[in-house]
Amino acid sequence: MTSDVEQLYQRIILDHNRSPRNFRAMAGGRSAEGHNPLCGDQLTVHVRVEDRVVADASFLGSGCAIARASASLMTESVRGLDVAAFRTLASRFERLVTGSADAPAEDLGALTAFAGVRRFPVRAKCALLAWRTLAAAIDASDVVVSTE
Amino acid sequence: MEHPAREGRGGVAARRRDFPLLHQRFHDKPLVYLDSAATTQKPALVIDRLSRFYREENANVQRGVYALSERATSAYEAARATVQRFLNAASPREIVFVRGTTEAINLVAASWGRAHVRAGDEIVLSELEHHSNIVPWQIVCRDTGALLRVIPIDGRGDLQLDAFERLLTDRTRMVAIAHVSNALGTINPVGEIVRCAHQRGIPVLVDGAQAVAHGRVDVQALGCDFYAFSGHKLFGPAGIGVLYGREPILNALPPYQAGGGMIRSVTFDGTQYADVPARFEAGTPHVAGAVALGCAIDYVNAIGPDDVAAYERDLVDYATAALAELPAVRIIGAPVHRGAILSFVVDGVHPHDVATLLDREGVAVRAGHHCCQPLMTRLGLAATVRVSIALYNDRSDVDALVAAVVRAREVFA
Numbered sequence: 001m002t003s004d005v006e007q008l009y010q011r012i013i014l015d016h017n018r019s020p021r022n023f024r025a026m027a028g029g030r031s032a033e034g035h036n037p038l039c040g041d042q043l044t045v046h047v048r049v050e051d052r053v054v055a056d057a058s059f060l061g062s063g064c065a066i067a068r069a070s071a072s073l074m075t076e077s078v079r080g081l082d083v084a085a086f087r088t089l090a091s092r093f094e095r096l097v098t099g100s101a102d103a104p105a106e107d108l109g110a111l112t113a114f115a116g117v118r119r120f121p122v123r124a125k126c127a128l129l130a131w132r133t134l135a136a137a138i139d140a141s142d143v144v145v146s147t148e
Numbered sequence: 149m150e151h152p153a154r155e156g157r158g159g160v161a162a163r164r165r166d167f168p169l170l171h172q173r174f175h176d177k178p179l180v181y182l183d184s185a186a187t188t189q190k191p192a193l194v195i196d197r198l199s200r201f202y203r204e205e206n207a208n209v210q211r212g213v214y215a216l217s218e219r220a221t222s223a224y225e226a227a228r229a230t231v232q233r234f235l236n237a238a239s240p241r242e243i244v245f246v247r248g249t250t251e252a253i254n255l256v257a258a259s260w261g262r263a264h265v266r267a268g269d270e271i272v273l274s275e276l277e278h279h280s281n282i283v284p285w286q287i288v289c290r291d292t293g294a295l296l297r298v299i300p301i302d303g304r305g306d307l308q309l310d311a312f313e314r315l316l317t318d319r320t321r322m323v324a325i326a327h328v329s330n331a332l333g334t335i336n337p338v339g340e341i342v343r344c345a346h347q348r349g350i351p352v353l354v355d356g357a358q359a360v361a362h363g364r365v366d367v368q369a370l371g372c373d374f375y376a377f378s379g380h381k382l383f384g385p386a387g388i389g390v391l392y393g394r395e396p397i398l399n400a401l402p403p404y405q406a407g408g409g410m411i412r413s414v415t416f417d418g419t420q421y422a423d424v425p426a427r428f429e430a431g432t433p434h435v436a437g438a439v440a441l442g443c444a445i446d447y448v449n450a451i452g453p454d455d456v457a458a459y460e461r462d463l464v465d466y467a468t469a470a471l472a473e474l475p476a477v478r479i480i481g482a483p484v485h486r487g488a489i490l491s492f493v494v495d496g497v498h499p500h501d502v503a504t505l506l507d508r509e510g511v512a513v514r515a516g517h518h519c520c521q522p523l524m525t526r527l528g529l530a531a532t533v534r535v536s537i538a539l540y541n542d543r544s545d546v547d548a549l550v551a552a553v554v555r556a557r558e559v560f561a
Contacts, residue, residue, distance in 0.1 A: 005508045009505075037517070
């Protein structure tokens with residue numbers, strides 16, 4: 001197995017794919033739909049925002065390991081962030097997965113595991129789907145999100 | 149040929165050498181190209197033919213009186229005759245050059261649909277269809293008030309022919325059906341479907357995109373009214389394709405696009421259209437593409453379409469058996485007759501992850517819905533991994549595929 005693949009499918013990503021965290025519906029929050037029809041990735045992201053702070057985030061749906069693990073780790077990473085901090089983290093995550101593969105990756109804690117996506121440009125859309133969908137949920141947008 | 153499959157194996161090394169692109173490495177592994185249903189690779193002689201046309205023969209066709217234009221025109225018309233013989237069409241006038249299968253189907257849907265489909269009429273197609281044989285008919289239905297009727301498949305991925313017969317009514321105006329399913333590999337019983345439809349006077353369009361590179365196609369034996377295919381899936385260039393139409397039905401069809409080349413005379417009061425096939429070839433056609441497609445057909449003919457079919461049948465059976473031995477693999481569909489296509493899913497590994505892991509082993513396959521979303525919905529799947537072969541593949545490709553699937557499964561274990 002080449003190291004590229006090992007960097008993409010890191011243990012933490014495989015673990016979150018197999019046992020996604022916060023994989024549940026949510027009563028009383030907002031939600032948004034994300035759909036990448038070419039891939040077949042389909043996510044519903046739920047969020048509860050209290051006093052401009054993400055109090056809870058969860059998701060349901062199906063997709064590839066990158067999409068599922070990204071959604072799962074995202075729901076853990078954003079809890080407790082105020083909305084402005086979420087937006088900052090979302091754009092840092094986007095830079096992490098779409099940046100130059102040769103540049104050093106920014107340390108985003110557990111999310112840094114997704115730096116391997118940079119060597120697989122066609123998979124960036126998988127990693128970003130949950131994040132864009134969460135942003136749509138926070139903005140109360142009812143447009144179906146796609147990153148394709 | 150007494151042992152076509154054996155001949156094929158013996159001959160395949162030589163055939164593989166004909167395709168320069170296949171001799172590359174990706175991720176430090178030899179390329180194993182198993183996505184010929186998306187597009188086939190091109191033999192060097194087709195690439196050279198394209199180049200030679202531009203070096204020696206390029207001129208507009210059916211225009212100039214000078215020798216060069218005559219040379220281009222005769223190369224273009226020779227290609228048309230090659231296609232005619234390849235399909236066993238009755239006349240070269242039945243061969244219309246288009247951009248590809250999609251344009252061919254759009255041409256029929258637009259021209260034939262406008263002339264013949266009214267509110268309350270019905271168009272019959274199947275659950276197996278590619279979007280390109282669904283959406284043009286949906287547009288006809290939207291514009292006319294006609295309705296789509298869909299032939300269901302059974303658990304094996306074969307069409308339910310009894311259901312098909314029940315769908316035919318005196319309102320059915322067209323049956324549009326794939327020759328070979330691009331997602332499951334099902335070879336449809338086109339001859340039987342045509343007989344059934346013709347008993348009621350209903351014309352049949354066949355989407356031949358996944359059939360032409362994989363065996364003999366005889367449009368007169370099939371009896372279909374229209375047959376569409378793409379050059380790039382038949383070892384030819386992209387941007388050239390063919391619509392076959394039976395001459396009487398083509399003659400009665402209004403033009404699709406309007407412009408130069410499709411007219412007999414134009415005044416501001418009106419226009420007389422050219423005879424077929426020129427009536428459907430408005431604008432300067434992809435002359436070099438047509439000529440190179442003719443060359444690609446010569447290439448297939450030199451091997452023999454029946455030998456190609458026998459060789460590929462053997463290889464697909466080998467691939468099916470090898471994948472079926474892997475406990476984590478579920479092959480989607482088990483049609484009675486399978487073309488050069490095989491879809492599967494791997495337990496616990498999403499098709500896109502499978503395709504990424506296979507790519508890193510040099511194995512190129514397709515993952516996704518294969519432009520068959522209604523079929524995927526019917527199957528309850530978001531996506532499959534699709535393996536598709538052509539005459540340049542051999543058992544070592546299948547072995548590399550199987551080894552890569554095993555490794556992919558290990559990553560996710």
